[in-house]
Amino acid sequence: xxxxxxxxxxxxxxxxxxxxxxxxLRTTGxxxxxxxxxxxxxxxxxxxxxxxxxxxxxxxxxxxMSGKTGLVVLGDRPLNAEVPAHLLDDDITPYEYLFVRxxxxxxxxxxDQNAEGWSLTIDGEVENPLELTIDDLKSRFENVTRRLVIExxxxxxxxxxxxxxxxQWTVGAVGCPEWTxxxxxxxxxxxxxxxxxxxxxxxxxxxxxxxxxxKVVISxxxxxxxxxxxxxxxxxxxxxxxxxxxxxxxxxxIVPGYPASASQKYLTRIWIRDKEHDGAKMTGDSYRIPAxxxxxxxxxxxxxxxxxxxxPVKSIVTFPQTGTEVKAGEQVEVRGHAWCGKGDVxxxxxxxxxxxxxxxxxxxxxxxxxxxxxxxxxxxxxxHGYYEVWARATDQDGISQPPQSPVWNPRGYANNIQxxxxxxxxx
Amino acid sequence: xRILIRNCASAFAALxxxxxxxxxxxxxxxxxxLAGLPAGNNxxxxxxxxxxxxxEGADAESNAELGGLPDGPGAEDTYYQCVxxxxxxxxxxQRVTDHRWDELWTWMVEAQGMVEPDDKTKxxxxxxxxxxxxxxR
Numbered sequence: 001x002x003x004x005x006x007x008x009x010x011x012x013x014x015x016x017x018x019x020x021x022x023x024x025l026r027t028t029g030x031x032x033x034x035x036x037x038x039x040x041x042x043x044x045x046x047x048x049x050x051x052x053x054x055x056x057x058x059x060x061x062x063x064x065m066s067g068k069t070g071l072v073v074l075g076d077r078p079l080n081a082e083v084p085a086h087l088l089d090d091d092i093t094p095y096e097y098l099f100v101r102x103x104x105x106x107x108x109x110x111x112d113q114n115a116e117g118w119s120l121t122i123d124g125e126v127e128n129p130l131e132l133t134i135d136d137l138k139s140r141f142e143n144v145t146r147r148l149v150i151e152x153x154x155x156x157x158x159x160x161x162x163x164x165x166x167x168q169w170t171v172g173a174v175g176c177p178e179w180t181x182x183x184x185x186x187x188x189x190x191x192x193x194x195x196x197x198x199x200x201x202x203x204x205x206x207x208x209x210x211x212x213x214x215k216v217v218i219s220x221x222x223x224x225x226x227x228x229x230x231x232x233x234x235x236x237x238x239x240x241x242x243x244x245x246x247x248x249x250x251x252x253x254i255v256p257g258y259p260a261s262a263s264q265k266y267l268t269r270i271w272i273r274d275k276e277h278d279g280a281k282m283t284g285d286s287y288r289i290p291a292x293x294x295x296x297x298x299x300x301x302x303x304x305x306x307x308x309x310x311x312p313v314k315s316i317v318t319f320p321q322t323g324t325e326v327k328a329g330e331q332v333e334v335r336g337h338a339w340c341g342k343g344d345v346x347x348x349x350x351x352x353x354x355x356x357x358x359x360x361x362x363x364x365x366x367x368x369x370x371x372x373x374x375x376x377x378x379x380x381x382x383x384h385g386y387y388e389v390w391a392r393a394t395d396q397d398g399i400s401q402p403p404q405s406p407v408w409n410p411r412g413y414a415n416n417i418q419x420x421x422x423x424x425x426x427x
Numbered sequence: 428x429r430i431l432i433r434n435c436a437s438a439f440a441a442l443x444x445x446x447x448x449x450x451x452x453x454x455x456x457x458x459x460x461l462a463g464l465p466a467g468n469n470x471x472x473x474x475x476x477x478x479x480x481x482x483e484g485a486d487a488e489s490n491a492e493l494g495g496l497p498d499g500p501g502a503e504d505t506y507y508q509c510v511x512x513x514x515x516x517x518x519x520x521q522r523v524t525d526h527r528w529d530e531l532w533t534w535m536v537e538a539q540g541m542v543e544p545d546d547k548t549k550x551x552x553x554x555x556x557x558x559x560x561x562x563x564r
Binding site for chain 1: 470471472474477478510512514516520521522523524526527539541562
């Protein structure tokens with residue numbers, strides 16, 4: 001049976017069945033076949049003879065990476081790509097330098113930029129469930145435009161020791177574009193929250209990696225108190241343009257300060273829950289941290305894991321690029337951004353002597369709450385040699401970024417280790 | 428509350444359980460994580476010295492026909508099992524404990540709808556993953 005099936009794909013004379021299979025899989029896309037058949041192993045035995053699948057898998061979005069510049073692709077299915085720190089120097093992150101975090105595949109509506117008939121459902125613990133078109137959103141609620149940081153919960157995961165599972169983001173799964181939309185709180189007020197409303201649950205029309213249309217890719221949410229603060233929005237535009245296919249066309253949530261997985265893309269529904277939302281990737285270890293500090297490498301029972309909420313205070317050095325040559329004894333401007341999941345950052349410091357002494361940097365006010373803040377410092381390497389610039393932001397509670405990874409957690413979330421760049425001072 | 432500790436002194440377990448202080452075993456020394464960082468760190472990007480250790484340049488050759496997975500027993504089974512859903516890139520990034528690989532397997536089956544192979548193949552694949560993408564060896 002197996003031999004027979006293999007022979008049917010042996011299209012090249014002289015190939016062994018194994019070679020033929022590999023050739024076939026290379027040229028047609030093994031993953032698509034797997035998805036179509038709902039099968040994995042032993043996959044080749046189940047390939048119907050003579051069938052070349054026409055409808056290959058839904059798009060990963062990889063082709064759209066041509067519109068991005070300089071990103072480091074961590075994975076192509078699902079598509080995940082981060083941005084080297086020196087490309088994040090803009091106050092408003094342009095499209096080409098915004099990281100990509102896909103949990104599934106890009107929906108066809110987004111690829112086609114076709115929002116015809118799109119509606120957003122608000123239901124659950126509300127007095128008046130709503131079905132809103134995009135025009136309804138634009139016309140019935142006050143439109144707001146805000147710079148809001150989105151940062152992947154796993155940004156910095158690469159620095160945890162021992163390693164933790166997931167994409168090994170370094171520093172570049174963060175950005176601060178300018179979003180346009182309506183306040184989520186205004187929409188929920190119109191729907192009329194019941195007293196039983198506790199949490200939001202976000203849904204979209206993206207496609208699961210398995211190709212199973214019934215399967216939810218990701219459905220996270222946020223506590224009602226958080227989204228009613230008025231900073232969270234339902235956005236249809238980024239940097240004055242309709243949302244792109246990679247970033248959530250036609251609608252998405254932005255819950256600033258929370259891991260960006262709460263900022264659902266391709267939004268179709270917000271289900272108001274009477275308990276902490278338990279959608280896909282809300283439970284288990286996903287976007288959860290231990291309820292108490294654990295030693296590195298500890299296995300924590302699921303019942304002791306709690307939802308990650310506010311992202312910690314953090315900063316990056318965006319200029320100069322790491323490894324830049326500078327002149328000894330001459331002043332050089334070093335700059336970057338700082339942000340915090342709780343709101344504004346209160347202070348910014350830099351060190352060029354491995355953290356032995358710190359110099360205060362100037363810190364500009366945020367353009368609006370949850371926008372990242374520009375910081376600048378003038379540094380002078382006293383003599384020729386190798387220097388590291390360490391950057392440390394402090395939040396309004398006096399909590400600073402650590403020089404090493406903060407408390408280890410099994411899935412490697414919320415790592416706000418100080419960013420360091422190298423400068424080589426020459427005579 | 429039940430807590431399992433791997434690669435850590437039992438002292439930590441005692442601490443977590445609130446049973447009082449005890450001396451930590453040498454392998455729980457947090458300075459150890461800072462020592463002996465792999466050669467080949469790029470001093471022109473100091474963040475590279477802080478990353479989780481990876482055994483790049485290890486013995487096994489990566490096989491381009493298998494999405495760059497290193498050759499070895501189970502490489503092919505692993506490839507065909509995994510790429511039905513995701514590419515090999517996410518596999519190659521991992522340096523995790525054996526326990527985490529077991530948990531990831533369960534998560535993929537239970538939450539992500541992965542079709543499980545027969546027990547023998549499962550064992551081959553998990554052994555391959557633990558051997559090649561480990562924080563423990």
